[in-house]
Amino acid sequence: MSLEAKKSLGQNFLKSRKAINAMIAAPEISADDIVVEIGPGKGALTGPLLETGATVIAFELDKRMVEFLETKFAAQILSGKLILVHQDVLEVDLGQYTKGQPYKVVANIPYYITNLIIRTFLSGEYQPTAMCLLIQKEVAERIVSRDGKESILSMSVKLFGTPSYVMKVARQYFSPSPKVDSAVILISDINREAILSQDYEQTFFEIIKTAFGQKRKQAIKNLSDLALKESWQEIFKSLDINIQARAEDISFKQWLQIIDKYLKK
Ligand code: SAM
Numbered sequence: 001m002s003l004e005a006k007k008s009l010g011q012n013f014l015k016s017r018k019a020i021n022a023m024i025a026a027p028e029i030s031a032d033d034i035v036v037e038i039g040p041g042k043g044a045l046t047g048p049l050l051e052t053g054a055t056v057i058a059f060e061l062d063k064r065m066v067e068f069l070e071t072k073f074a075a076q077i078l079s080g081k082l083i084l085v086h087q088d089v090l091e092v093d094l095g096q097y098t099k100g101q102p103y104k105v106v107a108n109i110p111y112y113i114t115n116l117i118i119r120t121f122l123s124g125e126y127q128p129t130a131m132c133l134l135i136q137k138e139v140a141e142r143i144v145s146r147d148g149k150e151s152i153l154s155m156s157v158k159l160f161g162t163p164s165y166v167m168k169v170a171r172q173y174f175s176p177s178p179k180v181d182s183a184v185i186l187i188s189d190i191n192r193e194a195i196l197s198q199d200y201e202q203t204f205f206e207i208i209k210t211a212f213g214q215k216r217k218q219a220i221k222n223l224s225d226l227a228l229k230e231s232w233q234e235i236f237k238s239l240d241i242n243i244q245a246r247a248e249d250i251s252f253k254q255w256l257q258i259i260d261k262y263l264k265k
Contacts, residue, residue, distance in 0.1 A: 003042065005176055009062055010110025014044045016173035019134065019184060021048070026166045026186040027104050027132040029054050034098060036128065038089045038107035038117060043069050045108060046082070056082050057097045059089040090116060094126045108134040111178070115153065118143075122160040122190065123201070131161070131187040137168060140183035149248040150255070152212050158252045159204060161190040194256065200263070207259055211247040219247040227262070235261045 005011040014020065023045065029035060031053025040046040040058040042065065049056050050073070060066050066086040076082040083097060090113065105128045109117050114135050121128055141147070144165045145154045157163050166184035171177045195201050210226050211219045220232045220243055236243045239257050241250060250258070 003064055003068060006062065010039075010112045011041060011062070012108075012111075012174040012176060012178045013041050014108050014134065014169075014173065015175055016169055019167065019169045019173060020045055022167050022184055023106055023108075023132050023134065024048060024052060026184065027106060027130045027188070029104065029106065034101055034103040036094070036098070036103055036105045036107075038105065038109050040069060040084070041065055041108075043072055045106065046073065049106060050076050050081055055080070057085065057103075058082065059085045059087055059092055061086075061088050090120055094124065098126055100126070102129050104128050105131040105133070107132075111136055111139075114139055118153075118157060118187075122157065122187070127160065127190050127192070129188075129190055131190065132166070132184065133187075134169060134182055134184050136178075137181040137183040140165060140185045143185060143187075145252075150250065150252060151248060152208055155208050155212075155252060155255060156205070157187060159194055159201075160192065161187040163187045196260075196263075200259075203263060204259055207262065208247075208255070211255075215246070215248065217246070218244050219250060220244075222247065227265075231265065235265075 005013065029049065029052050033054040035049055035054045035056045037046055037049065037056055037058040040060050046056060046058055063086060066084060069084055070077065073082050077084060085092065105121055121131060142151050143154050143157050144163045146165065164186050166186050169182045169184060171181050207226065211222050213222045220229055220236065223232050233243050235258055238261065239254065241254055
């Protein structure tokens with residue numbers, strides 16, 4: 001059976017034990033945990049996750065990998081510690097597997113669906129309590145606002161959790177090596193506390209997408225598509241925010257205050 005990496009499935013297998021250890025330590029995986037792994041591949045992360053004593057539910061799209069893992073982890077599958085599912089993680093009914101119990105996501109994810117995976121898990125019905133992900137370094141830096149700038153992506157993550165940068169993983173620690181470096185991030189304290197009402201999530205994303213629509217423009221200029229420029233100016237001034245600021249220069253906390261005032265108007 002050939003196990004050559006399929007580019008179309010984002011297969012870059014992890015070779016760094018240091019990165020694997022960090023991905024287990026950062027979300028504090030222990031024997032009590034239920035861990036959802038996305039794309040176990042050849043099991044580089046699955047084995048060490050199982051060694052912690054945690055129960056692992058792994059979703060893998062590539063049948064070749066599933067067959068390989070069925071042999072490699074036959075004992076753990078038999079004992080129920082590993083639940084291996086041959087399915088697209090984006091189409092899975094998570095509740096069926098987690099049965100409403102708290103769980104954490106730990107995964108070296110296929111880069112071509114990074115945003116979709118993050119969105120699906122964070123805004124889904126069964127949110128994890130934490131996500132520890134190995135993703136492209138540039139995307140990781142954007143999520144944690146390393147340059148002090150916000151983006152639609154960083155805002156979408158921060159609405160549900162607290163992202164932090166764990167470590168860089170250089171491209172040579174993968175086989176085959178991708179064209180860019182990667183990084184591990186942790187999204188902790190995942191919850192819906194910032195979402196105040198049913199409509200809130202929708203309004204939040206409407207405002208954020210409009211405000212960040214044309215990056216180089218001032219936020220208020222973009223936002224005037226939604227409401228009068230003057231009413232935005234009033235909101236910004238009442239919060240002591242520069243009315244000429246670009247969306248990316250306004251912090252997540254300030255955005256929550258802006259949205260709060262907008263909803264109360
Ligand atoms: N976890 C392994 C490792 O660290 O070496 C493999 C990581 S590789 C970057 C991504 C894995 O995700 C591949 O095994 C690929 O087949 C799988 N995959 C790609 N798209 C998927 C999807 N939609 N649902 C589930 N698994 C997927």
